[in-house]
Amino acid sequence: MERKIIIGILVLSVLGFLLMSVNDTYAQSMTNPIPLSLGKGVSVERGAAIFAQQCATCHGLSGRRDGPRSFSWTKEQYMPDLSVKEVITGRDEQLFTNIKEGLARFPEPMIVMPQWKYILSDEDIWSVIKYIQTLPRM
Ligand code: HEC
Numbered sequence: 001m002e003r004k005i006i007i008g009i010l011v012l013s014v015l016g017f018l019l020m021s022v023n024d025t026y027a028q029s030m031t032n033p034i035p036l037s038l039g040k041g042v043s044v045e046r047g048a049a050i051f052a053q054q055c056a057t058c059h060g061l062s063g064r065r066d067g068p069r070s071f072s073w074t075k076e077q078y079m080p081d082l083s084v085k086e087v088i089t090g091r092d093e094q095l096f097t098n099i100k101e102g103l104a105r106f107p108e109p110m111i112v113m114p115q116w117k118y119i120l121s122d123e124d125i126w127s128v129i130k131y132i133q134t135l136p137r138m
Pocket residue numbers: 050051054055056057058059078079080082087094095098099103104105106111112113114116128129132
């Protein structure tokens with residue numbers, strides 16, 4: 001009687017172990033298809049997610065000054081077109097500084113660009129610059 005119980009327990013634990021390892025292999029084969037804006041590394045995907053969250057409201061998803069906020073601005077209120085090559089190529093350092101520190105080159109009623117240094121990390125900012133630099137092709 002005692003022997004049967006011990007064998008039963010052994011069989012159950014072997015089965016349990018097998019089931020667990022099958023489950024593990026399945027979990028390891030899955031990858032999250034959604035790019036995260038957090039985490040390490042500079043990438044266009046990360047930049048795209050940040051741009052959609054933080055920047056598109058003013059600049060528009062494709063950088064063409066057509067964000068939802070643009071409806072309350074007049075034509076005179078300056079907003080750069082981020083799909084223009086001259087604005088976004090060959091000026092990496094300057095773009096980085098202007099995004100990090102903010103930009104207010106004109107007096108009111110011109111719109112200012114907020115500073116992002118307390119909201120975005122340096123890697124976030126470089127990612128967003130990489131994303132902006134894909135805009136002329138869109
Ligand atoms: C409140 C509206 C607003 C938001 C939000 C905003 N911007 Fe701007 N952005 C502006 C304005 C206005 C300017 C032009 C300011 C100037 O020239 O004085 C500008 C300028 C820029 C420029 C051009 C800088 C240069 O050196 O030519 C870049 C690049 C830019 N923004 C990127 C971003 C990114 C990236 C984000 C999100 C992290 C963002 N902006 C969020 C309003 C905004």
